[in-house]
Amino acid sequence: MVGERRYGVLERYEIEAFLTLTEELHFGRTAERLHVSTARISQTVRKLERRFGAPLFVRTSRRVEPTALGVQLAEELRPAWEAVGAAVRRVTDAGHGRTGMLRVAFAGPAAGQLLVGVAERFRDRLPGWEAALREAELVDRISLLRAGEVDLVFAEYPLREPDLVPGPVLVSEPRMIALPAGHPLARQDAVTLEELAGIPLVRLPAAVPESFRADRVPTRTPAGRPIPSGPEGGTLNEILTLVGAGRAAFPLGAQARRYHPRPDIAYRPLTDAPPVQWGLLHHRDRATPATEAFHRAARELLGADG
Known part of the structure; x- marks a missing residue:
């Protein structure tokens, strides 16, 4: 289209070099931090300055300072870059089972009170994870588990179903x-x-x-x-x-x-x-490190075997 401006997309290494230099204000320290050569940092900055048509840094033998344009670019670029980094870390952690949300269905005040304590211990075992508790009747809890809308169900035994795996008895009451x-x-x-x-x-x-x-x-x-x-x-x-x-x-x-x-x-x-016995169930196809960690937290808190 006539008159349309085209802006090139910044590469990851360009963004990292630019933002790190605004923090370090030193080409050598920036290169060391990014594990590249000083020449690579200098080349990257010159390439960016040619693209933007103006200097991004003032360089002397004694100091490196961002120009007004460099300050503006850093202020607008840094929040978006940090958000991208945080999103990548969250997804990577979730993929490796290091963070996320575990959903547990229960019914009744006694079960809810007990699971609050288990959830606290679970968070201590897996920092970065949260446990969301959801109340539902027995039929609904099983349906939610089968549909993948919850990860665990706290329920009264026996529940012998081919696709459900019961954990050890956690509570036994007259x-x-x-x-x-x-x-x-x-x-x-x-x-x-x-x-x-x-x-x-x-x-x-x-x-x-x-x-x-x-x-x-x-x-x-x-x-x-x-x-x-x-x-x-x-x-x-x-x-x-x-x-x-x-x-x-x-x-x-x-x-x-x-x-x-x-x-x-x-x-x-x-x-x-x-006695009436209670325990946690998970779907046979969806056991994860997080569900096992919640099982362990429950066993530790309640002194159950297994």
Whole structure:
């Protein structure tokens, strides 16, 4: 196009030489810092000055000082150059697993409180990394993990799925039964699994892994007596609402008594039931040094084996 000005693109070594010289104000020190010859620095500066059509430095036998044009170029060029360098370092570090964002999904105040401490220890282990905690229901946590939208899921076991890899048990708590406050069993100090015969249990959605549903909502007592299936509850609040309304009961971990007290619900220990166990899961195809570092931080904080 007639009258259009064409500006050449500066090479990396030209930018480095120019900006380093504005800092060192000495050709020899600049050359030493960049591991090149003094002649190379002089040639590079002369080439830039020819391109810009004016001197960038005032040179005497005693000193080197940038001209007004040199000062202007340095002030406008340095922030962009530093931003480019920072971007390259961030991407390189991320590619080598040295920095980044690890995303962890959880549910409930007890899990959130625990993971805050794990995240702090994780950041100590991997400086430059952050851990973002995201709350989601169990079905959503698994979907997010499979979609690659989170890197780890903190959840109750068992979750036996072919594409999910469970880490060691991090937390083990007594199993309790949430009963309507007016239920006859609520007058007892504890309940046995055999006493659940004839009591409907809240049904979990079909999207919840079968291994978890079978553990949490048994259909028979140890002696083989049937346990009725109650109404479906998709979230913990829905489940507790159904229990409080007198429509069903539900087994869960002891932390619910502390974090979800309700006047319409009585929590009683299930004396012969196995504990509720918690751990971290990752996708079998997406294990990374960062996910392993978070696993280790959790094991150290909680004193878990493995």
